[in-house]
Amino acid sequence: MLRRKIAVALLLACSLLANSLPAAVAQQPAAAPAAAQTPDPNDPIARIKDEGMNRSQVMQTLSYLSDVIGPRLTNSPGMKRANEWSRDQMAKWGMQNAKLEAWGPFGRGWTLKRFSAEVTEPLTIPLIAYPKAWSPGTNGALNAEVVYLDANDAAGLEKYRGKLKGAIVMMAPIRKIDAHFDSLGTRLTEKDLLTLANAPDPASAPPRPQFQPTPEFIAQFILNLRKTKFIADEGAAMILEPGRGDGGTLFVQSATVPPASIPETIDPNALQAFFRRGVSPYDKAAPAFPPQVVVSGEHYNRMLRMIQAGEKVRVNANLEVQFQDQDMMGYNTIAEIPGGDLKDEVVMLGGHLDSWHGGTGATDNAAGCAVAMEAARILTALNFKPRRTIRVALWSGEEQGLLGSRAYVKEHFGEIVQPTPAAGGAPATPAARGRLVTKPDYDKFAGYFNLDNGTGKIRGVYLQGNEAVRPLFRTWLTPFRELGAQTLSISNTGGTDHLAFDAIGLPGFQFIQDEVEYDTRTHHSNQDVFDRIQADDMKQAATIMAAFVYQAAMRDEKLPRKPAPPR
Numbered sequence: 001m002l003r004r005k006i007a008v009a010l011l012l013a014c015s016l017l018a019n020s021l022p023a024a025v026a027q028q029p030a031a032a033p034a035a036a037q038t039p040d041p042n043d044p045i046a047r048i049k050d051e052g053m054n055r056s057q058v059m060q061t062l063s064y065l066s067d068v069i070g071p072r073l074t075n076s077p078g079m080k081r082a083n084e085w086s087r088d089q090m091a092k093w094g095m096q097n098a099k100l101e102a103w104g105p106f107g108r109g110w111t112l113k114r115f116s117a118e119v120t121e122p123l124t125i126p127l128i129a130y131p132k133a134w135s136p137g138t139n140g141a142l143n144a145e146v147v148y149l150d151a152n153d154a155a156g157l158e159k160y161r162g163k164l165k166g167a168i169v170m171m172a173p174i175r176k177i178d179a180h181f182d183s184l185g186t187r188l189t190e191k192d193l194l195t196l197a198n199a200p201d202p203a204s205a206p207p208r209p210q211f212q213p214t215p216e217f218i219a220q221f222i223l224n225l226r227k228t229k230f231i232a233d234e235g236a237a238m239i240l241e242p243g244r245g246d247g248g249t250l251f252v253q254s255a256t257v258p259p260a261s262i263p264e265t266i267d268p269n270a271l272q273a274f275f276r277r278g279v280s281p282y283d284k285a286a287p288a289f290p291p292q293v294v295v296s297g298e299h300y301n302r303m304l305r306m307i308q309a310g311e312k313v314r315v316n317a318n319l320e321v322q323f324q325d326q327d328m329m330g331y332n333t334i335a336e337i338p339g340g341d342l343k344d345e346v347v348m349l350g351g352h353l354d355s356w357h358g359g360t361g362a363t364d365n366a367a368g369c370a371v372a373m374e375a376a377r378i379l380t381a382l383n384f385k386p387r388r389t390i391r392v393a394l395w396s397g398e399e400q401g402l403l404g405s406r407a408y409v410k411e412h413f414g415e416i417v418q419p420t421p422a423a424g425g426a427p428a429t430p431a432a433r434g435r436l437v438t439k440p441d442y443d444k445f446a447g448y449f450n451l452d453n454g455t456g457k458i459r460g461v462y463l464q465g466n467e468a469v470r471p472l473f474r475t476w477l478t479p480f481r482e483l484g485a486q487t488l489s490i491s492n493t494g495g496t497d498h499l500a501f502d503a504i505g506l507p508g509f510q511f512i513q514d515e516v517e518y519d520t521r522t523h524h525s526n527q528d529v530f531d532r533i534q535a536d537d538m539k540q541a542a543t544i545m546a547a548f549v550y551q552a553a554m555r556d557e558k559l560p561r562k563p564a565p566p567r
Helices: 002-020 044-054 058-069 077-092 154-158 190-197 215-233 268-277 297-308 362-381 403-412 440-444 467-483 498-502 518-522 535-554
Strands: 096-103 109-121 129-131 142-148 168-170 238-242 292-295 314-324 330-337 342-352 388-395 414-417 435-438 445-450 458-462 487-489 508-513
Touching: 044 362, 044 467, 044 535, 058 077, 058 362, 058 535, 077 096, 077 109, 077 330, 077 362, 077 388, 096 403, 109 129, 142 238, 142 297, 154 215, 168 297, 190 458, 190 487, 215 268, 238 297, 238 314, 292 297, 330 362, 330 403, 342 362, 342 440, 342 535, 362 388, 362 518, 362 535, 388 403, 388 535, 403 414, 403 498, 435 440, 440 445, 445 498, 445 535, 458 467, 458 535, 467 487, 467 535, 498 508, 508 535
Parallel strands: 142 168, 168 238, 238 292, 342 388, 342 445, 445 508, 458 487
Antiparallel strands: 096 330, 109 314, 129 292, 142 314, 330 388, 414 435, 458 508
């Protein structure tokens, strides 16, 4: 212990000494890197690598989107500013047809104007907390007693009848928080990559087991709905929930609108349909409900333990928000590099520009958008003349269900028209398949490349069940083996905008990326900020995306397609 104290003291002394040095000494630049070799002017991939790795602007783009513009909740002023700035930036780089393309309608925008929360009695405790998106405000400062709604059934709820009006209510039990014995940040190992490379063809593999809600899950789900509705009906002033995460990291998404009515039970097969029937908090017609705030797990647990020990806990909170409902449409940002002899055909690249509001949306997904913009900047800066038109698309509404990309694909390329429900309103049989209805541009589409798994470097490509592109992508990855990208996996990956293209039989691909801290720290959390970005990974990703897009735009044929649904 003494030895550790001495080491800490020495570190502190060194830090103080460094801070006291003159600026000219303390901030001396690092030695200049060795001059890069001039790339072969006849090798476009070598020129892309040189521009992308040695003159990158990806971090400047990413910093502006995350640090300056900040969170970009769909339809918020931050989202609109990001749409306009990215459009203007790509036009400044020399891209053509830069515009905002409307889709929707979506619903209301939401802006957080002010928020603070602290325990005031029996002692002062500043709280790490964040309001849920589209939560209403408190109409000024709120100081109220905290009540724990300790109910496990309808009879338990009745004990609180008439006791919640004006109160701040905790509705969840204590959440167990474990120590971390493994690193929060990881990269894909050789074993991980081998597993991906050896994945079975999704067309022949047994379907993934679907989540089957147990009776206990359904019962708890219904109880939570009843709690939320009971709290709202009783006139509570605010709902507090424990956040997932620990150590100051909390994950926060959208507010929950209490349903008008709650069934006694829900058929497990109808659970998704029940979700879809619910009212979204961004719906202009959403009913009034109490403000909803997520509190860090440690602080939530402490308050609850104090209440269970018999203490009267009071919290002071002030939540000011602003809704925007003048324009209910969502917007995607679009810009192009015009093509040559095959200009009517298009290669697309992009990611989603919208984010959640707890952080600044750096890893989810300013990273992917900055990479896509940088890839296009590289090709523009090198004055390449692609045969096909290259189109950047920065989507909104991804976090609410790929809304922007799905609307774009439907508008420009086509859609799957589902079978007409059976007589009496019953759904069509599971065996019935939808029918593909296409637009003229469907047959002119070459491919789409997406990035949306955080800051991790590209390690390869998910082929999305399209075996025909394997030899092509294998050749395209060869120049990037030394940068760690060489894995091709036939498997599908989900959860992001390439699915909008893949769903109607168009070639849409997501790159394989290192996890880094995506699920453990940054995804939808208050720590999704610029400082969690890995700069070298971003340069590598933009360079590879530029090379893939360029080669897709230059080859004689469009990218091979897997079988599409029947037209």
